[in-house]
Amino acid sequence: MSSERGFVPLNVDTLSIVPRLDGDTLRVAMSGAVEMRDPGDVLNPYWTLIDEEALRRNLKVVELDVRDLNFMNSSGILTLVRWITRCKSHGNAYRLVLLYDRNVTWQRASVPTLAKLAPNVVVSAGIDG
Amino acid sequence: MITERISSDYVEMRFGPRWTYISCVRRFVASFFMIGLSDKERAEQISMAASELLENAVKYASEEEGYLKISIAKANNEVDVCVKNKAEPHHINTLRRELALIQAGQPEAVYLKKMEEAAMTEGQSRLGLIRILFEAGARLRLEVNDGEVSIHAIFKLEAA
Numbered sequence: 001m002s003s004e005r006g007f008v009p010l011n012v013d014t015l016s017i018v019p020r021l022d023g024d025t026l027r028v029a030m031s032g033a034v035e036m037r038d039p040g041d042v043l044n045p046y047w048t049l050i051d052e053e054a055l056r057r058n059l060k061v062v063e064l065d066v067r068d069l070n071f072m073n074s075s076g077i078l079t080l081v082r083w084i085t086r087c088k089s090h091g092n093a094y095r096l097v098l099l100y101d102r103n104v105t106w107q108r109a110s111v112p113t114l115a116k117l118a119p120n121v122v123v124s125a126g127i128d129g
Numbered sequence: 130m131i132t133e134r135i136s137s138d139y140v141e142m143r144f145g146p147r148w149t150y151i152s153c154v155r156r157f158v159a160s161f162f163m164i165g166l167s168d169k170e171r172a173e174q175i176s177m178a179a180s181e182l183l184e185n186a187v188k189y190a191s192e193e194e195g196y197l198k199i200s201i202a203k204a205n206n207e208v209d210v211c212v213k214n215k216a217e218p219h220h221i222n223t224l225r226r227e228l229a230l231i232q233a234g235q236p237e238a239v240y241l242k243k244m245e246e247a248a249m250t251e252g253q254s255r256l257g258l259i260r261i262l263f264e265a266g267a268r269l270r271l272e273v274n275d276g277e278v279s280i281h282a283i284f285k286l287e288a289a
Contacts, residue, residue, distance in 0.1 A: 035155075077256060077260070081247060110260075114244075
């Protein structure tokens with residue numbers, strides 16, 4: 001796991017996020033649940049940091065893996081919408097891949113919809129498990 | 130005296146508007162309906178709806194009111210998730226407008242538009258109701274009675 005500037009883990013309440021640099025791909029794994037009252041307080045600055053570092057390092061792909069996330073409330077969804085909006089504004093700087101588990105109801109419903117916000121730069125990838 | 134028959138698929142909880150209770154209720158509702166319906170997807174949709182409605186209720190409940198109530202009933206091939214709380218008139222009006230707006234369009238298009246709008250503004254997401262409508266496929270109904278708001282998320286079940 002990389003602990004370099006910009007790619008630090010985040011642990012808050014029931015949520016854990018671990019970023020790992022793999023060549024020119026950054027893999028960000030979320031686990032637990034996003035069920036805080038104001039997840040934007042911690043997630044908005046965290047996603048901004050990831051976005052800025054991805055640009056600075058000229059990464060090609062950022063993969064956000066939500067398969068181990070058992071729930072995300074709508075305020076948490078909004079933090080991803082904000083990230084996608086930023087990502088879209090960079091043109092084709094990096095591709096954001098949203099990895100989800102097809103067997104988890106909220107993931108199967110929410111993630112492909114998020115990808116529709118920016119089909120040129122965001123891809124949803126559903127897998128079993 | 131009990132005047133109406135309580136079905137086996139009925140649950141009601143009443144508690145103070147504390148955020149920390151919401152995840153506990155969500156997990157309970159998911160487990161309860163996983164057993165009651167034998168349908169994991171429907172149970173998770175119902176629990177998501179309960180969670181989103183409770184989040185709204187805790188955020189917008191009148192401060193003087195000491196509790197909110199969630200009741201979930203299964204009857205006539207429908208599950209009705211109802212969250213009830215006291216609310217200030219301006220919050221009730223906002224809710225009426227919100228509901229009218231999201232019920233006026235095609236759900237996915239409305240959801241995407243609301244996401245884009247929310248990303249451009251600070252503050253609350255206001256995505257909870259449209260999420261219930263689009264992602265969980267529920268019907269939404271609002272009742273207001275003497276400053277008390279009831280929001281229903283109604284799920285059609287497959288006929289047995």
